[in-house]
Amino acid sequence: MALDVPRKHLGNKGGGDRDGEKRDYSEKLYQQLKERMAEIWPVLMMIAEASARRGWSLYIVGGAVRDLLLNRVGNDRAGSKVENSLPLTDIDLVVENQVNTADETAVGAGVILAEAIQAEYPEIEAQVHGQFQTATLTWQSWQIDIATARTEFYAYPAANPAVEPSDIYRDLYRRDFTINAIALKLTGSQPGQLLDIFNGQADLQQRLVRVLHTDSFIEDPTRIFRAVRFAVRLGFDLEAQTQQLARSAVKSGIYEKSRSKYKKVPALQSRLQAELKYLLEESGWEQSLVWLDELGALACLDENLALSPGLLQQLRRMDRWVHKFEVSQPRWILLLELMLAQLGPERCNRVANSLNLSAQSQYRLRNIHACETQLKSQLKAQVHGSALSRSKVYKIFQSHSHAELLLMADRHPRILGASIWLYLTDLALISPLINGGTLKRLGYSPGPQFKKILADVHQQQLDGTLTTEESAEQYVLSQYSL
Ligand code: CTP
Numbered sequence: 316m317a318l319d320v321p322r323k324h325l326g327n328k329g330g331g332d333r334d335g336e337k338r339d340y341s342e343k344l345y346q347q348l349k350e351r352m353a354e355i356w357p358v359l360m361m362i363a364e365a366s367a368r369r370g371w372s373l374y375i376v377g378g379a380v381r382d383l384l385l386n387r388v389g390n391d392r393a394g395s396k397v398e399n400s401l402p403l404t405d406i407d408l409v410v411e412n413q414v415n416t417a418d419e420t421a422v423g424a425g426v427i428l429a430e431a432i433q434a435e436y437p438e439i440e441a442q443v444h445g446q447f448q449t450a451t452l453t454w455q456s457w458q459i460d461i462a463t464a465r466t467e468f469y470a471y472p473a474a475n476p477a478v479e480p481s482d483i484y485r486d487l488y489r490r491d492f493t494i495n496a497i498a499l500k501l502t503g504s505q506p507g508q509l510l511d512i513f514n515g516q517a518d519l520q521q522r523l524v525r526v527l528h529t530d531s532f533i534e535d536p537t538r539i540f541r542a543v544r545f546a547v548r549l550g551f552d553l554e555a556q557t558q559q560l561a562r563s564a565v566k567s568g569i570y571e572k573s574r575s576k577y578k579k580v581p582a583l584q585s586r587l588q589a590e591l592k593y594l595l596e597e598s599g600w601e602q603s604l605v606w607l608d609e610l611g612a613l614a615c616l617d618e619n620l621a622l623s624p625g626l627l628q629q630l631r632r633m634d635r636w637v638h639k640f641e642v643s644q645p646r647w648i649l650l651l652e653l654m655l656a657q658l659g660p661e662r663c664n665r666v667a668n669s670l671n672l673s674a675q676s677q678y679r680l681r682n683i684h685a686c687e688t689q690l691k692s693q694l695k696a697q698v699h700g701s702a703l704s705r706s707k708v709y710k711i712f713q714s715h716s717h718a719e720l721l722l723m724a725d726r727h728p729r730i731l732g733a734s735i736w737l738y739l740t741d742l743a744l745i746s747p748l749i750n751g752g753t754l755k756r757l758g759y760s761p762g763p764q765f766k767k768i769l770a771d772v773h774q775q776q777l778d779g780t781l782t783t784e785e786s787a788e789q790y791v792l793s794q795y796s797l
Contacts, residue, residue, distance in 0.1 A: 337508075344499065345507030348375070348383055351403045355457045358432060358439065359406070362461065363501040365431045366410055371424055374483055374498040374510065377407040381494050384519055385549065404456050409498065411464040411483045423448025425461035465489070484512060491538045492545065493518045493525045518554070525554035532564035537583070539564065539612045540590040547599035547606065561610050570615045587615070588670045595647035601631065617658055617666050629653050629725045636721050640739060644718045648676055652683075652722060660684045679719055686715070687723050691730050703734070705742060706777040712738040748776050748787040757788060758797050768795055 349356055359375075366373040382403055410424040426443050429450030433441040439454040449462040466481035467489045483498060490496040493515040500508045509516070518525050524546045532538050539561045546553050553561070564570075594603050607613050608622035630650055637646045651672075655663040660681075667680045693711050694703070712720060712735060724735035749772055751765055759765070768791055775781040781790055 341505055341507035358436060361432060361435060362428050365428055367502045372411040373501045374409045375406060375501055376409050376498045377495050379403040379406050380497045380499050384516060406459045408459060408461045409464050409483060409486050424463045425449045428461050483510060487512060488527060491541055493527060496527060522551040523554040524551050524557060526557050526560060529560060532561050533569055536564060536570045536615050537586045537590045540594055543603045543606045544594045544597060547603045548597055561612060565611045565614055584669055584671050591651055592647045595650045617662055619658055619662060626657055633725050640717055642717050642721060649718060652676060652680055655680055656683055683722060687727060694734060704778050706774040708734050708738055709742045709777050742777060747773050748781060748784050
């Protein structure tokens with residue numbers, strides 16, 4: 316869908332050269348930006364100079380400008396300066412290159428600038444993304460994305476957008492929210508000028524997340540997740556019409572339709588996965604999920620997915636456990652798996668696959684339901700026979716990863732919880748009294764029986780019949796001939 320930027324937006328609304336107040340404001344902002352980006356500032360200045368030399372304009376856009384302005388607003392409101400010292404490490408630059416040679420058009424301004432920087436600073440890593448003519452510079456914790464100003468076209472709703480070089484106004488118009496569509500100019504006679512054609516500053520002051528146009532969520536459903544994430548993170552509200560638009564985008568079934576009609580849209584799926592990751596990794600994840608559920612947006616993943624009190628309880632518990640145990644999986648994966656596991660075997664596999672979750676994650680979700688059934692019956696059978704020994708509990712759970720066990724304990728706290736807990740907090744942490752070296756020292760020859768002896772001793776150890784290395788050695792010598 317082509318974006319039609321209203322004519323009235325094509326003038327310079329944010330220009331600060333008309334009165335002194337605006338000029339002072341630009342200078343102040345520029346100064347603050349410089350302080351917050353002190354370490355990387357020389358690189359930014361070099362990019363700005365290289366752009367200016369070619370007659371291009373360079374802007375910093377998106378999150379860095381939003382956060383810079385927000386802290387200003389925060390300072391004005393609360394009089395606090397705490398946040399102001401945090402560096403802004405993710406930098407999105409947009410180059411507007413109206414004056415082009417054929418070569419420049421072919422390669423892309425962002426790429427040309429990145430290459431120039433790399434020649435000067437070899438320690439900065441540069442990655443070029445040819446398809447979109449963008450480049451990423453990475454140095455320590457800093458990341459600078461340089462893109463050529465562009466317009467996006469959506470061939471159909473939720474499609475992967477096609478892009479076309481454009482000007483800064485249209486570039487801002489393709490963005491998600493007013494608060495993310497403010498540009499700060501780094502080139503020209505008055506750097507620091509703001510280009511705020513959608514009144515993002517007013518929304519920052521009113522603490523609102525607002526889309527730029529009515530098709531925003533239809534074109535890119537992942538923006539619903541972004542809207543909620545930003546609102547929760549910044550302590551903002553979703554502007555009323557924006558909420559309405561999110562609800563109707565979900566209700567229209569657009570996401571489901573785009574999935575079935577156009578099969579899988581890979582970039583959309585990986586963007587959705589990335590958004591879920593960001594959202595579930597932020598400290599406000601719980602509030603975000605509650606909002607998404609209220610908006611009906613969890614249906615973007617699966618129409619049956621809802622946030623029941625039971626699921627919420629599981630998620631909170633998992634959040635605590637992830638901090639307690641050393642799990643190899645990050646929190647967001649485990650929270651997401653818990654949500655998907657709710658859907659039952661078939662649906663959960665379908666969603667995991669369509670979200671392109673990792674092979675490990677898909678494996679866990681494919682097996683979890685059958686595994687739970689099997690473990691429950693194993694535990695039941697064991698308990699019915701006689702009291703369950705510690706070594707039997709160990710044997711039942713030892714082939715499962717911590718991530719699997721936490722998921723199962725969380726989903727079935729009454730039936731599986733206590734034994735899994737015993738395994739994770741006690742049995743799995745016990746280091747064996749003896750090892751192969753001990754057996755060699757005692758005079759045994761290495762061979763298949765080593766495994767058997769060590770397993771036997773470990774079992775006795777778990778059950779408390781062997782407690783010291785000496786007793787273990789005595790036991791081995793008495794039970795196994797040399
Ligand atoms: N953007 C967008 N639509 C998306 C993703 C990104 O319009 N679906 C634009 C926004 O202008 C955003 C910018 O691209 O500000 C950079 O994206 P991203 O790095 O994801 O967001 P930030 O605003 O930098 O957020 P964060 O603070 O989480 O890094």
